[in-house]
Amino acid sequence: MDPHLLRTFVAVARLGSFSGAARDLGYTQSAVSQHIAALEGDLRTELLTRRPVRPTAAGARLLEHAGPLLLRLDAARADVARLAVAPPERITLAASPLALGPRTLTALPATGVTLRVMPRAEIPAAVATGAVDLGLVDGLAAPSDPLRLPDVAPLTVTGVGEDELAVLLPAGHPLAGRSALRLADLGDARWLDAPEAGIPLPAVRAALGMPGCRPSLRYDGTDLQTLYALSAAGHGLTLLPHRAAASVPPPAVAVPLSTPRLVHRTELLTPHTPTPPATALAHRLTTGA
Known part of the structure; x- marks a missing residue:
């Protein structure tokens, strides 16, 4: 053909x-x-x-x-x-918004890198086709389990980090004073549909194991401050990695998720034959050195 x-x-x-x-x-x-x-x-x-x-x-x-x-x-x-082809002078690193934790940002060199924030679903293909040199993706997983990524081409996948999860909700919410929350108790709640700024609702429903998590307002941006403000205004709940929820300003609050036992996992995608500069950057991102 x-x-x-x-x-x-x-x-x-x-x-x-x-x-x-x-x-x-x-x-x-x-x-x-x-x-x-x-x-x-x-x-x-x-x-x-x-x-x-x-x-x-x-x-x-x-x-x-x-x-x-x-x-x-x-x-x-x-x-x-x-x-x-000769390696490019600059390395392009694609990352989904929630994959950019403090550890990752600290590991980036001062020069020679272009950071491109992209929807997580587009990153594997971008790395495979050479549109970017490396990719950082995130998602929900059981502790130490790899993410389920599409089989687009031979890619090397390396775990970069795992974080606990927390639920973002308004300070006046009846459950805001809890020390921890179970996802099963939140299935009937209204959720913010923020597929890039928070954990996507399909992933939350899959973790719940049943239909639920009624979507309220949809937010297509990636700015966490806007997400915090929407939650504080009562537009719905959001699931976030704990590091992102730890800096929530009032009147929004973040309560740790106790069950199911899931983590927010970040992985680095490297092409089958990375260039030497991409290999060096991948080493920095996976070791912090």
């Missing part, structure tokens, strides 16, 4: 338009039509309806395979390029 034809198919399916895919890819519309016809001829099945432009059942199934296949090809290209 020709990857050029596959990329054209993905673009047409994503945009729902042959002309839109042509503009996006820099091809003529005739070339796009020829690519789709060649791919359908290779697979001996119709992949797209024409009016409207939508994937057929076979096309939808191919789309499920296309993303991982193309990502693997991009990762292979980036892996080879690291061996053939």
